[in-house]
Amino acid sequence: MPARKRCVTGIEGLDAALNGGIPEGNVVLLSGACGTGKTTLGIEYLTYGAARGENGVYFSVTEPYEKLLENMRAFSFFTENLIEENKLFIIDVSLLYNRLGLLGEDRTIEDIDTLLWALIDTVRALHIKRAVIDSITAICSRLAQPSKIRELVFNLSRMFTHFGVTTLLISELAGSAGRYSTYDVEEAVSDGIILQEDVERMGNMMRTIQIIKMRGTAHSRAKYVMDLSTEGALMVPLLKWGLSGE
Ligand SMILES: Nc1ncnc2c1ncn2[C@@H]1O[C@H](COP(=O)(O)OP(=O)(O)OP(=O)(O)O)[C@@H](O)[C@H]1O
Numbered sequence: 001m002p003a004r005k006r007c008v009t010g011i012e013g014l015d016a017a018l019n020g021g022i023p024e025g026n027v028v029l030l031s032g033a034c035g036t037g038k039t040t041l042g043i044e045y046l047t048y049g050a051a052r053g054e055n056g057v058y059f060s061v062t063e064p065y066e067k068l069l070e071n072m073r074a075f076s077f078f079t080e081n082l083i084e085e086n087k088l089f090i091i092d093v094s095l096l097y098n099r100l101g102l103l104g105e106d107r108t109i110e111d112i113d114t115l116l117w118a119l120i121d122t123v124r125a126l127h128i129k130r131a132v133i134d135s136i137t138a139i140c141s142r143l144a145q146p147s148k149i150r151e152l153v154f155n156l157s158r159m160f161t162h163f164g165v166t167t168l169l170i171s172e173l174a175g176s177a178g179r180y181s182t183y184d185v186e187e188a189v190s191d192g193i194i195l196q197e198d199v200e201r202m203g204n205m206m207r208t209i210q211i212i213k214m215r216g217t218a219h220s221r222a223k224y225v226m227d228l229s230t231e232g233a234l235m236v237p238l239l240k241w242g243l244s245g246e
Pocket residue numbers: 032033034035036037038039040041074075172228229230
């Protein structure tokens with residue numbers, strides 16, 4: 001069988017840990033507590049692809065467009081020109097809700113279905129190869145019928161995979177160990193899970209990152225330190241960091 005094509009993330013250390021990148025078309029849950037660097041990693045992933053001919057879209061549910069842009073301008077990897085060149089798209093989901101006439105606080109499954117088709121239409125019309133949804137938790141939290149969350153994530157994953165879009169679903173974790181998603185279903189239907197955590201070490205908070213699962217490839221299961229600098233995210237093996245970082 002031919003090897004599956006890879007989507008190279010461009011995050012230093014992550015592609016090596018994944019044996020070359022995320023298998024193309026996978027839908028991956030990027031889970032972590034607040035401030036662990038999920039958004040930054042997502043935008044760096046999209047920017048890397050967009051600069052190499054793979055159009056990317058970031059669906060923002062939790063942060064308004066201007067604020068997000070302001071935060072990203074601080075990072076050297078962020079190339080704002082890619083937006084003007086129609087290679088990188090940032091879409092404010094609250095505006096999408098308004099455009100679709102979905103104005104109430106709670107959503108029915110029909111509303112979510114409407115949103116799902118709007119996301120799919122966007123991805124097709126813009127020839128998207130990489131997508132980030134930030135966050136799937138925020139979309140699910142407005143769903144009045146929690147039993148439908150599995151269906152939503154399943155349908156979304158299936159359609160994005162069908163169109164060959166390698167997707168990061170950002171999942172906001174509220175802390176309890178051993179869980180990768182708020183509703184406990186997102187992890188079962190996604191092809192991969194990447195976990196970002198805060199670990200205390202000698203009084204300092206340290207960011208870590210670990211690949212929990214990734215369908216379609218062998219991968220490292222080690223915990224890495226994730227260093228966030230103005231240049232972006234960098235994964236360093238935990239042991240190596242311990243030797244040089246103390
Ligand atoms: N220019 C920068 N250089 C290095 N680190 C930065 C820079 N700007 C922000 N950070 C760090 O990144 C963190 C936020 O990262 P990011 O927004 O990607 O995390 P997040 O997991 O998406 O957070 P949230 O849960 O709030 O959405 C900040 O708390 C800060 O520590």
